[in-house]
Amino acid sequence: MKDQDELRGTARAAIIKSAMQAVRLHGLEGLRIQHIGEISGFAASNLYSHFSSKEELLQVCFETVDRQIAGIFDQVHVSREQAAQDPEGEIRRLWTIYWRWLVNHPDETVFYHRYRDNARFPEYDKKRDVSYFSSLIQSD
Template sequence: MAESDVSRTTGSRVRGAHTRAATTRATKAVHKGQQTKAAIVDAALSLASQVGLEGLSIGAIGEIMGMSKSGVFAHFGSREELQISVVREYHARFEREVFRPALAAPRGLPRLRALFDNWMRQTSLEIDSGCIYISGAVEFDDRPGPVRDALVETVNTWQAAVRRAVQLAIDEGHLRADTDPAQMAFEIHGLILALHYEARFLRSPGGLQRARTGFDNLLARYRRQDT
């Protein structure tokens, strides 16, 4: 091989090595940035569970994370963007803890009951921290904007999942054919709201059992008589 060819080959290898090294550094930087952003959202969610979405501030999160305001701003350009990220993270965790495990139960009433049981358990775990859906509805019920839109979108998503679970119970013949999925889902949601009020505000020790009894009464009203 000629000397010039050797030089070109060597140069290509060096440039290739530099490119791979630069790519590796960039990938690591992106991964670290994603980890930092996830940690910020986690801290913000913990804070919002205590003080509400309106209690969030870039400065407060910076103090918790040991970061400057500009460091937090590098990941979230505004307080509003941070609030929306918290709403979406809460929704992702809610789906993971409440809805996805229920899918392992057989279609129909077993799945609907698993969904309600998971929801009750999640509500009981949030007695001290609070529910972003409920506190967010109080804070943003009459305040239009992107944060309210994000809350409405996520709440509509899980309400639709409850209606589908009811519809599956109808399709399986476990509930009467004339059952209105929207009405039953509304009543199930009402039980959860009552449980949250009883447990978090009144600190009533019997709230969980009353919610279970209410659900059983609900099923008795809607269940097919021949099942």
């Protein structure tokens, strides 16, 4: 039997996935908490026991996708020698891996780009933690 924390985590994951799907279907501006409830199977009022607001839920959705994308690059080894010998090929290889992920995750992809295009994103972007992208930052 699952304990309370595990059940709560499973519920949060389902809500996050449903929110991304709802954004793909209704857009950010047309999104209502009821849409997320309908897709997730949770009463809209129960969503607030997992997230304090719709805005918090959307930020968690963005961070979830952002972390998934960072994970792609964590798994890709870029050799300085190979990059020096064939920079175009290395860039093509990285873009191909990234592009395949985007194509195979349509809800996440649409959500991610709509959220980044949102007028409130620049303010959020100034404060967000991006340390999970550390594998892309190489210090010499």
